[in-house]
Amino acid sequence: MATTVQDAPAAGLELDVRNAAHRKHPWRWLSALVVLVFAAQLVKMLITNDNFGWDVVWSWLRAESIVRGLGITLMLTVVAMVIGVVLGVLLAVCRISANPLLRGAAGLYIWFFRGTPTLVQLIFFYNLSALLPKLNLGIPFGPVFASVDTNTLITPLLAAILGLGLNEGAYMAEIVRGGLLSVDPGQREAGQALGMKNSRIMKRIILPQAMRFIVPPTGNQVISMVKATALVSVIALSDLLYTAQSIYNRTFETIPMLIVVCLWYLAVTSVLYVVQSFIERHYNRGARHQAPSFWDFLRIRPKGSAA
Amino acid sequence: MSTAVLQARGVRKSFGHTEVLSGIDLDVTPGETVVVLGPSGSGKSTFLRCINLLESLDAGRITVDGRDVGYDVRNGRLHELSPNEIARRRKDIGMVFQQFNLFPHMTALENIIEAPIAVLGEGRREATARAVDLLAEVGLAGREKAYPRQLSGGQQQRVAIARALAMRPKLMLFDEPTSALDPELVGEVLATMKRLASAGLTMVVVTHEISFAREAADRVVFMDAGQVVEQGTPEQVIDNPQHERTRAFLSRFL
Numbered sequence: 001m002a003t004t005v006q007d008a009p010a011a012g013l014e015l016d017v018r019n020a021a022h023r024k025h026p027w028r029w030l031s032a033l034v035v036l037v038f039a040a041q042l043v044k045m046l047i048t049n050d051n052f053g054w055d056v057v058w059s060w061l062r063a064e065s066i067v068r069g070l071g072i073t074l075m076l077t078v079v080a081m082v083i084g085v086v087l088g089v090l091l092a093v094c095r096i097s098a099n100p101l102l103r104g105a106a107g108l109y110i111w112f113f114r115g116t117p118t119l120v121q122l123i124f125f126y127n128l129s130a131l132l133p134k135l136n137l138g139i140p141f142g143p144v145f146a147s148v149d150t151n152t153l154i155t156p157l158l159a160a161i162l163g164l165g166l167n168e169g170a171y172m173a174e175i176v177r178g179g180l181l182s183v184d185p186g187q188r189e190a191g192q193a194l195g196m197k198n199s200r201i202m203k204r205i206i207l208p209q210a211m212r213f214i215v216p217p218t219g220n221q222v223i224s225m226v227k228a229t230a231l232v233s234v235i236a237l238s239d240l241l242y243t244a245q246s247i248y249n250r251t252f253e254t255i256p257m258l259i260v261v262c263l264w265y266l267a268v269t270s271v272l273y274v275v276q277s278f279i280e281r282h283y284n285r286g287a288r289h290q291a292p293s294f295w296d297f298l299r300i301r302p303k304g305s306a307a
Numbered sequence: 308m309s310t311a312v313l314q315a316r317g318v319r320k321s322f323g324h325t326e327v328l329s330g331i332d333l334d335v336t337p338g339e340t341v342v343v344l345g346p347s348g349s350g351k352s353t354f355l356r357c358i359n360l361l362e363s364l365d366a367g368r369i370t371v372d373g374r375d376v377g378y379d380v381r382n383g384r385l386h387e388l389s390p391n392e393i394a395r396r397r398k399d400i401g402m403v404f405q406q407f408n409l410f411p412h413m414t415a416l417e418n419i420i421e422a423p424i425a426v427l428g429e430g431r432r433e434a435t436a437r438a439v440d441l442l443a444e445v446g447l448a449g450r451e452k453a454y455p456r457q458l459s460g461g462q463q464q465r466v467a468i469a470r471a472l473a474m475r476p477k478l479m480l481f482d483e484p485t486s487a488l489d490p491e492l493v494g495e496v497l498a499t500m501k502r503l504a505s506a507g508l509t510m511v512v513v514t515h516e517i518s519f520a521r522e523a524a525d526r527v528v529f530m531d532a533g534q535v536v537e538q539g540t541p542e543q544v545i546d547n548p549q550h551e552r553t554r555a556f557l558s559r560f561l
């Protein structure tokens with residue numbers, strides 16, 4: 001020890017961290033090796049096990065019925081998410097409003113839709129006619145202006161959209177509320193002091209900043225929603241999963257058809273992942289931390305880290 | 308009403324059971340620079356925030372340019388205004404905050420043009436041209452595209468001043484504008500404020516910078532425990548205070 005301390009100044013100030021030897025990462029390389037071995041095993045099984053039925057998978061992957069089922073799945077995802085986001089923003093604004101009635105109503109809504117299973121809500125909307133044979137538009141205990149048979153109005157598609165969308169609204173409300181609360185109150189005050197209206201402050205100042213906190217969990221929600229739409233197969237709506245099921249009920253090629261389904265879900269969620277990373281970058285304008293790039297997971301030595 | 312830009316009469320404000328303002332009277336005439344001194348917790352910020360109604364008053368009355376910010380007078384009585392009407396009346400009162408409160412997702416230029424476009428209905432080109440001039444005026448020519456995080460504290464506060472000036476306010480409120488700054492950055496902000504004061508802007512400035520009060524103030528107001536203890540010229544209040552509480556406060560700056 002003593003010698004190193006004495007040596008240090010003698011070693012000279014001409015040394016430069018620029019030329020320092022990088023720390024070795026033997027464990028990283030070893031674990032990479034282990035992962036590679038397992039990956040090789042997996043690939044071998046995928047190729048040599050005939051039960052996967054890759055030829056069947058390939059022939060069904062772009063079959064018209066499957067693509068139509070995928071279309072229904074995507075349409076449901078988009079419509080339910082749009083309903084969910086719009087409803088979520090409204091509910092979140094109600095939740096933090098000064099009006100106690102609005103706060104209570106929004107709280108009750110969120111409590112109910114988060115507290116009961118999505119599957120049950122779906123079946124419930126599908127069977128709404130058992131509870132309300134007719135839907136009326138009018139004044140309670142007063143005149144009725146319009147009336148419609150519930151079964152003609154609530155098709156399986158509408159039941160699916162209502163079930164998924166109203167449920168999503170409850171989750172989005174909490175995400176949006178968290179985002180709004182994360183914005184410094186000084187931002188609203190600065191807007192007020194400039195004479196801006198509350199609606200404009202929300203749109204131009206609070207929401208854009210809240211988006212940094214809203215986008216990542218919303219991306220999660222979209223990906224969950226893509227998969228949650230598979231629930232609608234219980235109400236006989238021919239989405240991707242229901243279509244695949246009706247095919248393998250005939251052909252008994254269960255595993256290959258499920259692989260077809262998984263491949264499509266993976267393809268869709270991968271695209272969404274890339275889209276999300278672009279949106280995150282957009283809303284990180286002016287922020288200290290940039291959102292990670294899509295390819296960062298491939299780096300052994302993460303960008304900008306000391307280790 | 309009179310020619311005063313700001314008139315405060317008997318302003319009271321409580322948070323819960325603690326009274327923070329216990330009857331404040333203050334007049335500010337056009338072009339005047341009033342510096343408010345006082346110990347921390349004496350209610351200086353609360354009073355400024357009552358002027359543009361970021362806080363509501365419990366009693367008393369404040370008018371700016373002869374009008375209540377939050378009320379209309381009808382049939383000899385004050386009637387509460389809607390939030391949108393209050394917003395419209397706030398546009399004549401600029402405010403500069405201790406923590407700057409710039410919009411971090413907007414560039415310096417976008418920070419400045421936002422309210423003139425949204426509130427005054429200025430065109431984007433007109434607002435931009437004026438914002439470029441204002442940035443030059445506060446010594447930040449060419450920094451239009453910088454985001455707040457890319458600027459030093461002193462530069463951020465000068466952008467915030469330009470942002471408030473863009474609304475052509477009749478009255479500017481400064482709440483400890485240099486208290487969040489590193490010591491070497493305080494001077495540039497105070498220099499900007501001194502220029503505004505001598506250019507005839509009507510200002511109420513809460514600060515602990517005694518030298519600024521001495522050089523720029525037309526009048527110094529000393530507040531303690533929610534009351535105006537004494538006021539007068541800088542020479543009267545700073546160099547020859549009449550009240551024990553003022554003397555005790557000022558002795559900490561010697």
Ligand SMILES: Nc1ncnc2c1ncn2[C@@H]1O[C@H](COP(=O)(O)OP(=O)(O)O)[C@@H](O)[C@H]1O
Nearest residue numbers: 322323327345346347348349350351352353354
């Ligand atoms: N929103 C609030 N809620 C409760 N108490 C507050 C609030 N704002 C200020 N106060 C209290 O009011 C007193 C005066 O505060 P302030 O006006 O900020 O004083 P100063 O600016 O002179 O330091 C302090 O005791 C502070 O804790």
Ligand SMILES: [Mg+2]
Nearest residue numbers: 351352353483
């Ligand atoms: Mg204060």
